[in-house]
Amino acid sequence: xxxxxxxxxxxxxxxxxxxxxxxxxxxxxxxxxxxxxxxxxxxxxxxxxxxxxxxxxxxxxxxxxxxxxxxxxxxxxxxxxxxxxxxxxxxxxxxxxxxxxxxxxxxxxxxxxxxxxxxxxxxxxxxxxxxxxxxxxxxxxxxxxxxxxxxxxxxxxxxxxxxxxxxxxxxxxxxxxxxxxxxxxxxxxxxxxxxxxxxxxxxxxxxxxxxxxxxxxxxxxxxxxxxxxxxxxxxxxxxxxxxxxxxxxxxxxxxxxxxxxxxxxxxxxxxxxxxxxxxxxxxxxxxxxxxxxxxxxxxxxxxxxxxxxxxxxxxxxxxxxxxxxxxxxxxxxxxxxxxxxxxxxxxxxxxxxxxxxxxxxxxxxxxxxxxxxxxxxxxxxxxxxxxxxxxxxxxxxxxxxxxxxxxxxxxxxxxxxxxxxxxxxxxxxxxxxxxxxxxxxxxxxxxxxxxxxxxxxxxxxxxxxxxxxxxxxxxxxxxxxxxxxxxxxx
Numbered sequence: 001x002x003x004x005x006x007x008x009x010x011x012x013x014x015x016x017x018x019x020x021x022x023x024x025x026x027x028x029x030x031x032x033x034x035x036x037x038x039x040x041x042x043x044x045x046x047x048x049x050x051x052x053x054x055x056x057x058x059x060x061x062x063x064x065x066x067x068x069x070x071x072x073x074x075x076x077x078x079x080x081x082x083x084x085x086x087x088x089x090x091x092x093x094x095x096x097x098x099x100x101x102x103x104x105x106x107x108x109x110x111x112x113x114x115x116x117x118x119x120x121x122x123x124x125x126x127x128x129x130x131x132x133x134x135x136x137x138x139x140x141x142x143x144x145x146x147x148x149x150x151x152x153x154x155x156x157x158x159x160x161x162x163x164x165x166x167x168x169x170x171x172x173x174x175x176x177x178x179x180x181x182x183x184x185x186x187x188x189x190x191x192x193x194x195x196x197x198x199x200x201x202x203x204x205x206x207x208x209x210x211x212x213x214x215x216x217x218x219x220x221x222x223x224x225x226x227x228x229x230x231x232x233x234x235x236x237x238x239x240x241x242x243x244x245x246x247x248x249x250x251x252x253x254x255x256x257x258x259x260x261x262x263x264x265x266x267x268x269x270x271x272x273x274x275x276x277x278x279x280x281x282x283x284x285x286x287x288x289x290x291x292x293x294x295x296x297x298x299x300x301x302x303x304x305x306x307x308x309x310x311x312x313x314x315x316x317x318x319x320x321x322x323x324x325x326x327x328x329x330x331x332x333x334x335x336x337x338x339x340x341x342x343x344x345x346x347x348x349x350x351x352x353x354x355x356x357x358x359x360x361x362x363x364x365x366x367x368x369x370x371x372x373x374x375x376x377x378x379x380x381x382x383x384x385x386x387x388x389x390x391x392x393x394x395x396x397x398x399x400x401x402x403x404x405x406x407x408x409x410x411x412x413x414x415x416x417x418x419x420x421x422x423x424x425x426x427x428x429x430x431x432x433x434x435x436x437x438x439x440x441x442x443x444x445x446x447x448x449x450x451x452x453x454x455x456x457x458x459x460x461x462x463x464x465x466x467x468x469x470x471x472x473x474x475x476x477x478x479x480x481x482x483x484x485x486x487x488x489x490x
Contacts, residue, residue: 008060022049037418038420067112090309098301101234107347119298122145122155125141128162248300375411435468
């Protein structure tokens with residue numbers, strides 16, 4: 001349902017970078033280690049989608065399918081392992097949770113933005129949980145935690161209590177520390193050298209990772225509006241998502257009486273989560289589903305599943321647990337299924353949110369077809385997209401990144417600012433193109449420029465300026481036409 005009604009219908013401006021990366025990876029091209037133009041966020045979805053593209057699956061299908069499967073994978077994988085180990089009630093509970101989460105959770109975890117890549121690796125932690133004292137469990141845990149962390153640090157919400165539990169179980173074993181220390185090195189080295197790529201090549205950096213800061217007052221303020229962090233994360237009781245933290249606290253207290261190692265691990269995790277409210281990056285929120293602080297806590301439902309896994313459930317028989325879980329799960333899902341269309345319509349009514357934007361895929365295809373028609377009609381060699389307050393960066397990104405992927409033989413294009421495809425920016429900056437379109441260019445001194453250059457407004461799209469018989473590089477044109485041409489912006 002989420003694929004049909006959302007992922008295959010809409011595309012986000014950031015999604016297109018993953019599309020570009022997947023197309024490149026499928027061809028064996030690796031321009032840079034992270035999400036193009038920034039020094040963090042590995043494009044795991046693009047890596048996994050590359051084989052599908054080589055098998056002929058269109059990129060606008062491959063990426064949404066991979067992203068959607070990644071979002072639900074931890075629940076499916078953990079429940080399968082539990083079921084095979086004879087823990088049927090716990091397996092049903094892990095399936096129950098995503099079934100009864102809000103539609104918004106499905107949307108966030110299916111977006112191609114790298115939100116769930118860390119949790120994808122942390123799914124493997126189910127094995128150490130079931131065998132906490134085995135040497136091979138240390139190996140799996142070290143690899144899962146370290147790779148989960150470097151792919152997305154939001155995985156710490158899940159890996160933190162598991163690491164504490166393993167520590168409590170094995171704190172007297174030198175092998176535990178040795179294995180964790182040694183096997184965490186590969187992931188940390190990958191992270192280090194990937195970041196070093198941008199230190200050595202600053203021209204590739206458009207958007208840098210924030211310097212993390214902690215503010216105690218911000219943390220206290222965060223406690224007063226928990227829905228900012230936990231909206232869409234509470235199963236069944238959707239209007240009161242903040243209750244998931246309270247529920248975890250209650251379960252932690254109960255579990256502490258049953259097994260102090262598990263209970264204390266959960267209690268310390270609740271404290272850890274509260275402390276996270278004071279970190280600046282956690283509060284990177286513009287109040288909409290496509291860029292909210294909720295993405296930092298997507299592990300909370302899995303953490304709730306972990307609490308239920310640790311909770312002794314002897315007060316009900318297995319038969320009663322099964323009937324209750326399946327009945328409530330199906331009832332809530334039937335209600336949820338009727339809400340999909342309305343919820344998606346609500347969150348897609350507005351399409352441009354400033355830093356991020358969404359667009360109907362069909363509309364993008366039509367826009368690209370119109371652009372191709374204009375460029376062919378005027379024999380254009382290059383299109384330069386110039387963002388401003390009327391056409392913001394995401395609006396330009398749809399054309400600049402989307403059209404070359406969705407259509408063959410598209411005219412070369414670049415953005416004068418915020419261009420994430422560094423290899424194209426560098427090429428076009430110094431190259432002379434004969435016929436150039438400046439998209440979204442309204443110079444006050446247009447008449448003066450017209451005396452020196454052969455330029456005109458394109459009738460079909462008045463915001464486009466055509467420069468004919470050009471003999472200057474893009475860098476020289478930026479100076480003549482008074483528009484900036486640079487890389488660093490944040």
